[in-house]
Amino acid sequence: MTAPTLPGPAALSLQPVSRQRFGFLRELLRRPSGLFGVIILAIFTLLALVPDLLVGPLQTAVTATGPRLGPPSIEFPLGTDELGRSILNLTVHATRISMVIGLLATFITVAIGAVLGIVSGYVGGRFDALLMRIADFFLVLPTFVLAIILTAIIRDAIGTGSREIGGIRLSLLVIVVVIGITSWSSAARIIRSQTLSLKERAFVDRARVIGASSSHIMRRHILPNVVNLIVANAVLTFAGAILTETTLSFVGLGDPFQPSWGQLLEAARSTGAPGLGAWWYFVPAGASVVLVVFAFTLLGNALDDILNPKLAGRR
């Protein structure tokens, strides 16, 4: 994009980021996909915030009271697992684990992507070329296989045991970090290309002329203008992070002491639930994954439409 030729202070005005905020929320809720996404998000956030109030504390093999692999009944609305624990109880508690892992992984992914994208785009030159080569390398690699291997190696290296940080077991935090390491590249690419076009705009030139440092320009002028992009990207990243965590847990990298949806699905498979006809074991966790990922994909697309009007006509 070339620098705008508008004269006078009009060109100096920053993007009307803050003025848009409220109209933006209204526009989001007016779209069926946006509304649906917000409602699903609200429901699952509630489940994740107060699981104990809704279904009591997480049941263990010791506190389990139900029959083994019992079908849904009045006492156990979603049936029980092979240890007699209530599936409803497990699924609601898994919501918290899955959502927290997804959120933390998204945060790391987007933070790495945003920092590398902005710096790479702004600094340019060899640094940019090298970084984008690395990003391309990660885009081509089968990152899931890399994630499996990294998780196993890091866990063996630091010996996770039963240590916890902030109430989350270390073994799960390893998954968070691994998802971050393996999925930053597309965010970095998108944010870099936006930075490249912003860099040529008049307000950046003016800041540079009055002597602002590069880091000041990146923090105060570039960052506020890519926030929209970061938010839309984060929502889609969250959907991807939930999927990755679920799949990693399913191949045996979950933590049975803090079960996520993926861990429940793995337990269902290794118990042989599909072969025994025990649909109630995996349908609740499975439906939760699909609903959350579906809702966030819709929400991300709606945000993309609103925040990046150039694409609006496409969908």
Next chain:
Amino acid sequence: MSLRYLARRLMTAAITVFLIVVLNFVLFRMMPGSPERILLGRTPNVSGEVIQATRERWGLDKPLFPDQFVAYLASTVQGDLGFSFGGGSRGRPVTDVLLQRLGPTLLLFGLGEVLAIILGLALGAYSGWRRGGILDHVGNGLSLVLYSTPYFLLGMGLLIVFATGLGWFPTFGISTVGQSYAGPLDQLGDMAWHLALPLATVALGLVGQYSILMRSSIVETLSEDYVTTARAKGLTEGRVLRSHALPNALLPTVTLIAINLGYVVAGAITVEVVFNWPGLGTLTVNALSSRDYPVLQGVFLLLSVGVVLANLIADLMYGFLDPRVRT
């Protein structure tokens, strides 16, 4: 196609493969504990001489760089990926273990890809062309739901309905255990019967994303000037779609499908686990649970190089089909 284009693509692929090999070396040497302890197991009373002999036997007494790295490169190039550590394959060469599992995966995954590409592109092209129609809405929604569903979950659903519930298909494996066949056709039929559900899972899992890609590509193409020109010339809508929009919309889709291969591999792994399909996916999960690092290393190398090669082929096809990118 210009020689320069070809050379550049080949060069990029070669560098990528080299980086993968380096990554593979570095990753697995990051591990804690010395390799000879893993080799010798957890026996406490191994004498110093035995440890020393083991270190010499496997070159662990030499420095990591350059000696061990060069030795690693040399044997990798020769197809020697070391020996399996764990489980039922302990002591067997990794290359043998991988080759034995490659066939079933290629069969399941290759057929699944072909099915998904045909179905997905057709569905995407149609709904993009009839944008806003009933099929567009239904197809788009369905595609998004399929895209949001982990492959293995789809597999578990199909399994419980069609195998456990209705009993139409077997629940696991590639062939009936202990079955004697009347002839090769009989055997092939048994395999196809076992293949049906995993294949349907792979194809359904992929169809969603391919149709979404194709749809947006068609929508974009239909707003191009040359499509307007074609319509202004008085061509029928069908003709505009077939001769003008489709060929141009196919190009970016081909590339995106190749790029997505790396992600798709994850799905293939989990589908195999659900159906106990004896391919690379079940191998990976078994190797993971017994921490059989040489096999994991081999799987990573094989899959990454496979994805890079697929991308190279897609790039070359693209260059062949579209003169604009040949420079």
